[in-house]
Amino acid sequence: MQSNRTLELGTGLFVLLGFVALFFLATQLPSSGLKLSSEKRGFHVSADFDNIGDLKVGSPVTMAGVSVGEVAAIRLDPKTYQAVVGLRIYPKYNEIPDDSFASIQTQGLLGGKYIGLSPGGSETFLKEGSHIDQTQSAIVLESLINKLFASFANKAGGGDSQSQAQPQSQSPSPSAPAADPKKPEPKK
Amino acid sequence: MSNGRHHDILLQGARKFGSTALFLVQLLIQCVPAFGRPRLIVYQVYNTGARSLIIIMLAGLFVGMVLALQGFNLLQRFGSEESLGSAAAIGMLKELGPVVTALLFAGRAGTALTSEIGLMRATDQLVAMEIMAVNPLRYVAAPRFIGGLIAMPLLAAIFSVIGLYGAQLVGVQFLGVDQGAFWSQMQSAVSWHDVNQGFVKSLVFGLACSLIAVNEGYHAEPTAAGVGLATTRTVVASSVLTLLLDYVLTAAFL
Numbered sequence: 001m002q003s004n005r006t007l008e009l010g011t012g013l014f015v016l017l018g019f020v021a022l023f024f025l026a027t028q029l030p031s032s033g034l035k036l037s038s039e040k041r042g043f044h045v046s047a048d049f050d051n052i053g054d055l056k057v058g059s060p061v062t063m064a065g066v067s068v069g070e071v072a073a074i075r076l077d078p079k080t081y082q083a084v085v086g087l088r089i090y091p092k093y094n095e096i097p098d099d100s101f102a103s104i105q106t107q108g109l110l111g112g113k114y115i116g117l118s119p120g121g122s123e124t125f126l127k128e129g130s131h132i133d134q135t136q137s138a139i140v141l142e143s144l145i146n147k148l149f150a151s152f153a154n155k156a157g158g159g160d161s162q163s164q165a166q167p168q169s170q171s172p173s174p175s176a177p178a179a180d181p182k183k184p185e186p187k188k
Numbered sequence: 189m190s191n192g193r194h195h196d197i198l199l200q201g202a203r204k205f206g207s208t209a210l211f212l213v214q215l216l217i218q219c220v221p222a223f224g225r226p227r228l229i230v231y232q233v234y235n236t237g238a239r240s241l242i243i244i245m246l247a248g249l250f251v252g253m254v255l256a257l258q259g260f261n262l263l264q265r266f267g268s269e270e271s272l273g274s275a276a277a278i279g280m281l282k283e284l285g286p287v288v289t290a291l292l293f294a295g296r297a298g299t300a301l302t303s304e305i306g307l308m309r310a311t312d313q314l315v316a317m318e319i320m321a322v323n324p325l326r327y328v329a330a331p332r333f334i335g336g337l338i339a340m341p342l343l344a345a346i347f348s349v350i351g352l353y354g355a356q357l358v359g360v361q362f363l364g365v366d367q368g369a370f371w372s373q374m375q376s377a378v379s380w381h382d383v384n385q386g387f388v389k390s391l392v393f394g395l396a397c398s399l400i401a402v403n404e405g406y407h408a409e410p411t412a413a414g415v416g417l418a419t420t421r422t423v424v425a426s427s428v429l430t431l432l433l434d435y436v437l438t439a440a441f442l
């Protein structure tokens with residue numbers, strides 16, 4: 001009888017603990033998990049971007065650093081070749097001006113992408129189905145670096161810059177081509 | 189001569205694989221009626237799961253702590269210590285949780301299953317059951333197999349959660365990573381898919397380890413040396429198969 005109770009108690013506690021752990025992992029960890037709160041509700045607006053970088057479904061939408069929604073869908077417009085991003089804004093933020101400005105920004109230097117909203121001056125607000133017209137695409141670090149190298153090569157090489165810039169910017173050790181064009185500059 | 193021996197080993201390996209697969213089919217058929225005796229299964233969940241809890245929790249705590257220590261050291265070079273939470277969570281959920289739990293499970297519960305069933309075989313208890321028209325597959329093998337199958341994902345989940353708190357203990361309390369950043373980075377990095385991947389892995393490992401343990405015990409040579417050999421084979425085969433399946437599953441999930 002005694003051992004029977006230990007058995008039942010032990011098994012019960014173990015299974016309970018296991019399910020609590022599973023529940024914790026499933027609901028608390030993923031940002032897109034089955035949250036208990038009602039944050040899944042909200043209204044949808046859309047915005048077109050030329051380049052979204054590595055923005056993903058579930059990335060936060062913030063205004064002044066406060067999370068006001070999340071990215072609900074991402075697809076490509078087959079006509080304009082732009083990325084159409086669907087945003088879900090939480091229902092309590094229903095007074096965002098409809099001429100607000102959406103830009104894709106990066107959390108820290110190496111962090112993930114998120115969408116930042118800056119308020120416009122309109123008297124009418126974003127609502128279900130609205131479209132954000134003013135957008136700024138993601139800044140892709142690699143293309144910035146490429147441009148930087150191209151401009152360096154332009155200054156150093158003069159005429160045949162395009163043919164030089166391409167192989168240099170793709171070379172495996174970026175420090176070498178970066179150092180070379182820099183050195184002659186102070187001499188001039 | 190050596191060619192012939194190689195041939196022999198290959199043939200034996202294939203035979204072993206086939207007999208294990210056949211055993212799995214027989215076992216699965218007996219699993220359905222085995223649910224008619226839920227007490228036997230509950231006892232096995234207690235035996236393989238609840239009694240492995242201490243070692244799983246202790247191992248999870250220290251694996252999480254060492255993960256935070258190593259991760260912090262590496263991430264510090266890039267000035268992104270805040271990513272420690274996401275690094276620890278991904279590593280724990282997808283790899284370390286299921287794999288280390290399976291290895292510990294094979295050592296703690298698998299050996300116990302094999303030696304128990306092997307000793308039943310050696311002392312003719314299984315034969316006695318058959319004589320009494322009691323199917324030993326249904327009353328001995330199937331409950332142990334189901335018990336292991338139920339216990340393993342739960343153990344892996346507990347391992348992961350304890351490990352995350354171990355990582356938090358070292359990362360936040362000892363090394364001074366910001367608590368809010370630790371959890372929010374973790375939440376933004378971990379997706380539902382990652383949790384699912386860890387769960388499926390632990391389920392597959394649980395199936396493999398339980399099957400090997402029960403199979404080795406059931407087909408152990410009915411001598412003292414035979415039971416010992418079967419127990420050794422359980423640990424070796426379970427560990428190797430766990431790591432091999434881990435690679436295959438990871439490749440399949442990516």
